[in-house]
Amino acid sequence: MITPRNPVPAARLREFIDAEAKALGFDAVAVTRPDAIAEAGPRLGAFVAAGRHGTMEWMADTLKRRAHPNALWPEARSVIMLAMNYGPDENPLELLDQRDRAAISVYARNRDYHDVIKGKLKTLAQKFAARAGADVKVFVDTAPVMEKPLAAAAGLGWQGKHTNLVSRDFGSWLFLGSIFTTAEIAPDAPGVDHCGSCRSCLDICPTRAFPAPYQIDARRCISYLTIEHKGPIPHEFRAAMGNRIYGCDDCLAVCPWNKFAQATREAKLAARDDLAAPALAHLLMLDDPAFREKFAASPIKRIGRDRFIRNVLIAAGNSGESALLPVVESLLNDPSPLVRGAAIWALSRLVERGDFEKNRARLAPGEPDEDVKAEWAHAMEPA
Template sequence: MTGLEPVRPDRLRDFLNREAGHLGFDVVAVTAPDATPLASQRLASAIDHGRHASMEWLAETAARRGDPRVLWPEVRSIVMLAMNYGPDENPLDLLERPDRAAISVYARHRDYHDVIKGRLKELAQKLASRSGADVKVFVDTAPVMEKPLAHAAGIGWQGKHTNLVSREFGSWLFLGSIFTTAELAPDIAETDHCGSCRACLDICPTDAFPAPYQLDARRCISYLTIEHKGPIPREFRAAIGNRIYGCDDCLAACPWNKFAQTASEAKLVARDDLREPRLADLISLDDGAFRALFSGSPVKRIGRDRFIRNVLIAAGNSGDPTLIPPVEPLLDDQSPLVRGAAVWALSRLLDNANFARAIGDRLHDEDDPAVLAEIDTAYTRETAGGLQ
């Protein structure tokens, strides 16, 4: 509390709009903490069906996610902020270049948690100073269901791909929130404008949408390449193509993107070296080189081993024999996750006889069950007489 005389709510909103714009936010809207009564039911249903996959924190924090008042009982208003990160090219075009690595558009920038949280904190401090109210700031990592709240605040609506869609910015918005004890007039919720369109559902390479407005993370490429810690299930590997971190297909397919604006360079700057990196330049990264390349990037959070696993899946899908020399040494990598992915990649890049030679003595040295399972699956009866 500052001891300042409280500002009238209408003037406080004008102040918020002005200051948010100065900080680079494209949209500011307000909703009430009880404005998403169906969110908890939908989350519970997804968890009951196991669609949260290995993300156990979703189940553990379901009560707080479902009702902001459980997270902070004193909250009276929620200010939702959005920042456009619209790309200046169609990210789907890169999928036609199998020698290149497709990194999700949002991850080509500096980690949005850092970018947005710093600006949210600055705005929240100004709000607290001007109103005398208490504030809390949240960006993604907290148990806050930002997309339903942004829908309720009128920023956009949750499309059939479950992501937020805006009539002004398409599917390209970063979200953050300020919870406050200040009483602010809520905005009107946006209506659903998807109509009969199924573009986002039909383009999904792994059929991750069991129904419109429902997502099964177990089949989602973004989950598989980012959150999933073990070997990627074989049934999804070919469909992943050259996507090594996340997937933009359902976002990029949305027709509302035709109204989207390219993100201002003054707000968010995409790294040129992450737009279309060569698989050949990524395969051999050790831990130090990985950390250096992805310093300040959200990619860094998955760690080198998971990242190289993803790159090897893309290499196996590339059909590019020039990737064989950098892949082969990874059969001896310290990480079983990497070794197993290298086995799969080589089984796709080499003919049977050369694959058998590449595996060679490693059959007798390998003791990890998951890697042995990869070898056993890849080693068909036609491969140099089968396993010996």
């Protein structure tokens, strides 16, 4: 906890928060109560009970704390929600037509946003604590905090039919962070749903990950499959992934409210040139040291080289680019079973059956991994 000093009258706290948040680069700030999202807990419980969280066991493990903010910190009286715009300069959906290029989710094209935002939140929290005579705690995404419902309760926007936060000023492109405090701050009015009859985000989903409006099945979501899922990508979703190698922006990018999004953003969140549309051929050649160096400050580093190459191989198989064959074939001998299995699938999509059979006859008999054996067998089945 931060020890407060030099408290100021409560009437001036909100003015101070707004001014300091803007100075630090936040684009929006609002306040709510910890008990303002009573309906979020049961919704989360139903989501987990239905198994829609997939292998994200941490969601089930932290269910009680996540469902009730006061369970995380009983002394909290107010939650300051802050948002930072990361809207792209271009429509990320246009990259999906460039099959020899990799589509990386907009949020991951530069530094890890947790690092960017958390430092700013801590600075604001320290200044606030010194003036408010209150204790504070800072949270950014990785803690068991339901930030989207809290942001909606604070009036930063509303949770759209794709379950993400939508803002009338920034569309679907907002990073969120929160400051819990023991200070009593007048709450803002909650956000109002402006989705209307629009179904754009639901209808564009390549894998049909939305069972109904305002519901998501993570097990079918490309963001989950490429980031959270540790094993082989289920066959039923591989073709639909296209060239999406880390996350998926389709449901965000198609939101009509994006047309009102302001173009300014924190410079550290703008896309790195080498991650805006990287070539699949280059990414496939990354060994572990090269992967770590390239993604040293990126959220992509967290999934590790093998999972990343798995994703790139799925994109290679969807590319139709025969020029990728040499590097795909080299990965058939990769030390990682996860990579070898994905390479088999990519190869099966890029060569004629006879050429594929030659590789299978050479490599399958000596393969020790059961999942990789299954990939060889599956690839030989009739389409």
